[in-house]
Amino acid sequence: MTETGPVGAAGTATAEAVEPGRTVAVVGTGTMGQGIAQVALVSGHTVRLYDAVPGRARSAAEAIAGRLDRLVEKGRLGPAERDAARTRLSGAEALADLADSALVVEAVVEDLGVKRELFSELEKVVADDCLLATNTSSLSVTEIAGALRVPGRFVGVHFFNPAPLLPLVEIVSGCATDETAATRAYATVKAWGKTPVRCADTPGFIVNRVARPFYAEAMRVFEEQGADPATIDAVLRESGGFRMGPFELTDLIGQDVNEAVTRSVWEAFHQDPKFTPSLVQRRLVQSGRLGRKTGQGWYAYEEASGRPVPRTEPAEPAPGAVTLHGHLGPAQPLVALIEQAGIKVRHKRSGSHLSLPSGGRLCLVDGRASFESWDDEIVHFDLAHDYTAATRIALSTAEGTSPETLREAVGLFQALGKQVSLIKDVPGMIVGRTVAMLVDLAMDAVERGVASAEDIDTAMRLGVNYPAGPFEWAAELGYGTVAELLRALHDRYPTGRYAPGLGILRKAHEENATKAAKDRDSR
Numbered sequence: 001m002t003e004t005g006p007v008g009a010a011g012t013a014t015a016e017a018v019e020p021g022r023t024v025a026v027v028g029t030g031t032m033g034q035g036i037a038q039v040a041l042v043s044g045h046t047v048r049l050y051d052a053v054p055g056r057a058r059s060a061a062e063a064i065a066g067r068l069d070r071l072v073e074k075g076r077l078g079p080a081e082r083d084a085a086r087t088r089l090s091g092a093e094a095l096a097d098l099a100d101s102a103l104v105v106e107a108v109v110e111d112l113g114v115k116r117e118l119f120s121e122l123e124k125v126v127a128d129d130c131l132l133a134t135n136t137s138s139l140s141v142t143e144i145a146g147a148l149r150v151p152g153r154f155v156g157v158h159f160f161n162p163a164p165l166l167p168l169v170e171i172v173s174g175c176a177t178d179e180t181a182a183t184r185a186y187a188t189v190k191a192w193g194k195t196p197v198r199c200a201d202t203p204g205f206i207v208n209r210v211a212r213p214f215y216a217e218a219m220r221v222f223e224e225q226g227a228d229p230a231t232i233d234a235v236l237r238e239s240g241g242f243r244m245g246p247f248e249l250t251d252l253i254g255q256d257v258n259e260a261v262t263r264s265v266w267e268a269f270h271q272d273p274k275f276t277p278s279l280v281q282r283r284l285v286q287s288g289r290l291g292r293k294t295g296q297g298w299y300a301y302e303e304a305s306g307r308p309v310p311r312t313e314p315a316e317p318a319p320g321a322v323t324l325h326g327h328l329g330p331a332q333p334l335v336a337l338i339e340q341a342g343i344k345v346r347h348k349r350s351g352s353h354l355s356l357p358s359g360g361r362l363c364l365v366d367g368r369a370s371f372e373s374w375d376d377e378i379v380h381f382d383l384a385h386d387y388t389a390a391t392r393i394a395l396s397t398a399e400g401t402s403p404e405t406l407r408e409a410v411g412l413f414q415a416l417g418k419q420v421s422l423i424k425d426v427p428g429m430i431v432g433r434t435v436a437m438l439v440d441l442a443m444d445a446v447e448r449g450v451a452s453a454e455d456i457d458t459a460m461r462l463g464v465n466y467p468a469g470p471f472e473w474a475a476e477l478g479y480g481t482v483a484e485l486l487r488a489l490h491d492r493y494p495t496g497r498y499a500p501g502l503g504i505l506r507k508a509h510e511e512n513a514t515k516a517a518k519d520r521d522s523r
Helices: 031-042 056-073 079-088 112-123 141-147 179-191 212-223 229-238 246-253 255-268 279-286 333-340 403-415 431-447 453-464 470-477 479-492 502-522
Strands: 023-027 046-050 089-091 103-106 131-134 154-159 168-173 195-200 321-326 344-348 352-355 361-364 378-381 392-397 419-423
Touching: 023 031, 031 046, 031 056, 031 079, 031 103, 031 154, 046 056, 056 079, 056 089, 079 089, 103 112, 112 131, 112 141, 131 141, 131 179, 141 154, 154 179, 168 179, 168 453, 179 195, 195 453, 212 229, 212 246, 212 255, 212 279, 212 431, 229 246, 229 392, 229 419, 229 431, 246 255, 255 279, 333 344, 378 403, 392 403, 403 419, 431 453, 431 470, 431 479, 431 502, 453 470, 470 479, 479 502
Parallel strands: 023 046, 023 103, 046 089, 103 131, 131 154, 168 195, 321 344, 361 378, 392 419
Antiparallel strands: 154 168, 321 352, 352 361, 378 392
16 A cells, blocks of 8 residues: 555645635644644634633633734734734634634644544534644544545644744645645645645655654764764764754754654654664663753753763864865865865876875765775765865774874865864765765655655755755765765665665666766767
């Protein structure tokens, strides 16, 4: 059984949005429910709040009114608009009070039984053309709708917290969702000023599915004693361009929450090795070290605790000259930086590396370990999102590499204004293996009809603040580079985790065919 239903591209949504003035009901008045209600309210809707706990809906309405006051104070909302919004906001005492709703959004506890019972009761109250939506982040939209009399009008509308501030909304079509329902939900949240993306009902939807390697590969490097959390975080921020490193981010999210999402996706995919959870994170959860909320996670958060610093190499002199062999591929911008630093660059045609004065080779991460070279001293350097803007670079090499070669490699990057972190000789290093796996899972989602490449890139940029979407990154690197990195990792870790998917292999083949055709035409 496939995991997809038909998913249209972002631009195919043609259904009309729920009209301003029509009633939008929000069931569940926690942080997320209040946020969704506020978004609908300031967009001109009458909003009715309901909560199973008596008094909570009224309290939530008061809290939202207070936030409207703060928006006025900040100049983001006019006093007249605030006053009008307040008149459109009310609490409901019973589900029957939601009868005139054009859209009901559920944001209750993540419990399948609770949600199914709620929607079964709602179906008895609202009209058949009322759009029913769940804000679930982890449950199957298809399964929630399974007992409904009219499942075609049911859709996932997954906001990100805090809903008033974050732009992304995943519109999730279950197996029974009508296309008109999905496109109407899409048009509605777009009219609310959000950026919706379309996806099929799959474990993790887009963001929580594709993002797993960002956490998993960092923890894998740590488990292999490749580097400490502070160094891995620093490399992914300062070289990879990510806003936060995975260790500090999971401390913020909560180790229990993050590990539970990873485990649920892994189990939903029948323990696919590409989603295998981290044992070391499991131990962290079992020990009660859940991150900021408990004062200890990967890092300590007590006032007296100092934040660990990343490993950074001491200053070394820059080499006077290097030799460029062939082309560095994605790292070619380094050549101009080296020349701008006043270091002479000699050129030779064949190869894809830099030679140092000592005779050692400086190679872009390729999924191999440095110790595998028997006749040359190799220092690998990690991938960067932007080699010009990067402020840190990771290097790795075999234990027997001469101190002179290592000093020259460190001094070269320091001359380019980069801090240098030396990590253990781990295949794929840090940024390289992370990006390759992000591309792999993103391509797998497209191949299975989960979402379009455009929507996946949008979701990863807006949902988790990645510096580029996986397909944007693949276009910059070349699919051949990604495929070769994954192949090399798969050879060294033959579990299936790193086996490149058919979609990546197909893209790499197309690139090679295009290049071969251009070479023939140029002769």
